[in-house]
Amino acid sequence: MNFIVEKKSPYDLKTTIERFKALLPSQGFGVLWELNFKDKLSEKGFELQDNFWVFEVCNPSKADKVLNEWIKTGYFLPCKMAAYEQDGEVFIGLPRPVELIALLTPDDLLRSYAEEVEMALTDIIDKVVSEEEVNI
Template identity: 40%
Template sequence: MFHYTVETNQTLEEAVQSLEASLKEEKFGVLWKFNIKETLQNKGFEFDQPYLVLEVCNPKEAQRVLTEDQLVGYFLPCKIVVYEDRETKNTKIGLPKPTALIEMVNDESLKEFAADIEKRLIACIDKSI
């Protein structure tokens, strides 16, 4: 599976706050919060589902991986989504797995790096629920 997703009973706002705190502990910062619902509605499109995309980065790790292979920049910063499930109305938190994305680069030396980042981000998500 190319992604990791969990469900929580927290509100979207609570989940984001908790996630930001756990990311900070791992030295990941949120560079940008893309509010898809708000953006689409501002452009005149109906979209009632709360849906945020957080772009997160650990500068030290970004520098390290980009030094190894510039193509990895196509996947940076890492994305974590936080949204309200249409059916259950519960909040979901997920990310595309770095190990799945790194497969597209065909660089064996980066697989261990991607696995480490993935493990750390999943731990942040799990801690936040």
């Protein structure tokens, strides 16, 4: 099984990110923090060829459940997602929460929470790259 869920976007990077941010609330998520590695590395005197954005996203209800079940899940929170350009193509994805939690514990309840989060975020990615209209 792949450790990463990733889809190619038919949109430019700016539109892909706008669609992503607009769709997050539909599943109870929001962006807590974001970083454009290209800009940050440029500030430090380095040159990254393509834009690579990282987003930390959170669904407070789900975070509350997993943290109260086992505090060490906080090592994986918030969920990290990325959107980037490479060779003229745009991609969006995330490391799979189910695979991350399996690294720490075989606990079935935590796995079920991770599955819920993964399904929700994968649904968002599917909608980002679809032709479905999104209110931005």
